[in-house]
Amino acid sequence: MEPVEYRPIQNEDVEALGTILGDTWHAYADGRKRVVCGVIDLANFALRNTFAEVAVVDNSPIGVIMARAGIPDKQTQDHWASIKHHACEELNKLGGCASDLTRFFDAMEKADRDLLAHSDCDPDFELVLFAVSSEARGLGVGSTLMDHAQRYLAAQGASRAFLFTDTDCTWEYYEHRGMRRAAEQSFADDGASILPERMFVYEMNLEGIKGVMHAALP
Structure with a gap:
């Protein structure tokens, strides 16, 4: 692999990141619809x-x-x-249904709030999104990104931070990183649920982590 650079997100990254998220979470969708669904995911986070x-x-x-x-x-x-907003408009024009994604996000956010309320995690410090393309997994890219985010959070005064994940994601990675499962909820027996079978909140310990990372705002 060519050398990897780590930098703040830019507007021109949105399409490529939409492809990564679309391939990860929307394999059922074809072509452009898959990418646009990924862009909606990206923006939502x-x-x-x-x-x-x-x-x-x-x-x-x-x-x-x-x-x-x-x-x-x-x-x-x-x-x-x-x-x-623009991605939702495009998805509807492509024959998709952006309202279905919105309904899913709303259900996820409610379940996440419930999970956080049943944990002892600090609500002010969160790992919001973490994704690596399938071609880059196992090469240390994810570990470097995670290190940078943890250094940023620690520089903002966090001694602990949390993240949400579920059985539609590679949640085992967080346990491999030494994170603690702080709460979980099962939807496996709810045949009407649109949510993953199980949802989790994990907590990471940031004590002893030093270093200042820039805030990469658009």
């Missing part, structure tokens, strides 16, 4: 980021990580809300 970094090879993203310390500013929220 990015609405609450205060730090966003991509790993790139030849300026093409192969991974992304986002974190949150406190509340993102209005500029960040407006920027990503606009991207999400």
Whole structure:
């Protein structure tokens, strides 16, 4: 693999990141629909980021990580809300149904809030999004992105941070990184649920982590 560069996310990264997320979570969709669904995912997470970094090879993203310390500013929220709005419009024009994704996100966010309320995690410090392309997995890209996000959170005063994950994701990675499962909920017996079989909140210990990473806002 060519050398990997780590830099703040840029607007021109959105399509490539949409492809990564689309391939990961929307394999059922074809062609352009899959990418647009991934862009909607990306924007939905990015609405609450205060730090966003991509790993790139030849300026093409192969991974992304986002974190949150406190509340993102209005500029960040407006920027990503606009991207999400335009992607939803495009998906509808392609014959998809953006309202189905919105309904899923709303259900996920409610379940996440319930999980967090049943944990002892600090709600102010969160790992928001973490994804690496299938071609780049196992090469240390994800570990480097995770290290950078943890250093950013620690620099913002966090001694602990949390993340949400579920059985549709590679949740075992977080246990491999030494994170603690702080709460979980099962939807496996709910035949009407649109949510994953199990959802989790994990907590990471940031004590002893030093270093300052820039906040990569758009």
